[in-house]
Amino acid sequence: MSGPEFGTLDDVVYGRVDRVAPMIRRVIAENPSKFTYRGTGTYIIGEGEVAVIDPGPVLDSHRDAIAAALASERVTAICVTHCHSDHSPLAAWLHEETGAPTIAFGPHPPPPPSDDDSADEVTVEEALDLAFDPDVRVADGNIAARGPGWTIRAVHTPGHTSNHTCFAFEEEAVLFPGDHVMGWSTTVVSPPDGDMAAYVDSLRKVAGRGGDRTYWPTHGPAITQPQRYVEALIAHRLEREEQVLGAVRSGITDIPAMVAVLYADVREELHKAAARSVLAHLQKLELDGLVRVTPTGGYEPT
Numbered sequence: 001m002s003g004p005e006f007g008t009l010d011d012v013v014y015g016r017v018d019r020v021a022p023m024i025r026r027v028i029a030e031n032p033s034k035f036t037y038r039g040t041g042t043y044i045i046g047e048g049e050v051a052v053i054d055p056g057p058v059l060d061s062h063r064d065a066i067a068a069a070l071a072s073e074r075v076t077a078i079c080v081t082h083c084h085s086d087h088s089p090l091a092a093w094l095h096e097e098t099g100a101p102t103i104a105f106g107p108h109p110p111p112p113p114s115d116d117d118s119a120d121e122v123t124v125e126e127a128l129d130l131a132f133d134p135d136v137r138v139a140d141g142n143i144a145a146r147g148p149g150w151t152i153r154a155v156h157t158p159g160h161t162s163n164h165t166c167f168a169f170e171e172e173a174v175l176f177p178g179d180h181v182m183g184w185s186t187t188v189v190s191p192p193d194g195d196m197a198a199y200v201d202s203l204r205k206v207a208g209r210g211g212d213r214t215y216w217p218t219h220g221p222a223i224t225q226p227q228r229y230v231e232a233l234i235a236h237r238l239e240r241e242e243q244v245l246g247a248v249r250s251g252i253t254d255i256p257a258m259v260a261v262l263y264a265d266v267r268e269e270l271h272k273a274a275a276r277s278v279l280a281h282l283q284k285l286e287l288d289g290l291v292r293v294t295p296t297g298g299y300e301p302t
């Protein structure tokens with residue numbers, strides 16, 4: 001498979017405030033997992049008057065670390081990329097503490113009932129924060145917040161979730177891509193709210209933003225050649241799509257059989273998440289008119 005060279009994050013000290021750039025600090029939560037890597041990176045933008053991006057999971061140690069990091073700051077904006085349980089839940093506490101508005105594209109749409117095990121497994125790992133409803137809704141291109149020396153603009157990037165939004169720090173030519181682009185791995189795209197066609201379009205959208213010099217993702221290390229990195233992510237997704245189409249055309253009709261063939265080199269604990277991605281690819285291929293669902297719920301070429 002093609003794809004970007006993923007980086008590693010090796011010197012993590014949970015709860016420590018790291019100044020990763022002159023105007024950017026990061027605190028990493030101790031919630032490592034197969035989806036969050038070392039844990040959630042919460043970012044603090046500015047000095048004196050600050051914005052916080054993705055306050056993170058409900059975890060006492062992380063809440064205390066953020067409280068300490070913000071002790072002499074005035075928080076004026078709480079920006080949230082999307083409503084997974086490792087990103088948004090502490091926003092409610094931070095809003096309560098500081099009075100700063102929570103800012104996001106919108107709440108997560110309520111999920112439809114599902115009897116699909118693999119969907120449950122992925123939603124358990126990346127549980128939804130359905131309680132989150134931002135004080136301020138930002139559309140694509142809106143200025144989300146402003147402070148001394150910083151301007152944050154919303155870049156709506158549906159795909160990982162339909163409400164996913166990246167935040168651009170304009171003065172520093174930095175993008176906070178949330179889970180849209182991660183530094184250590186590809187992103188889970190799990191239907192129905194996750195949408196592969198939208199995801200690839202949103203990758204093209206951020207790749208087309210020529211001016212971004214550095215990405216600071218929620219999970220994993222900084223991405224210092226973002227356009228090239230995202231182009232490689234797009235190539236990886238399109239290659240996977242070709243493989244899924246090839247599998248359907250070779251007569252494989254069901255998703256578990258496709259996963260067994262296409263993800264043979266991927267750790268088994270990730271196969272349920274991989275099944276969600278294959279479903280997402282199949283739905284994109286269906287949209288493109290290349291596959292259709294059979295009466296028995298399998299897939300066949302058109």
Ligand SMILES: [Zn+2]
Binds near residue numbers: 082084126160179
């Ligand atoms: Zn997420």
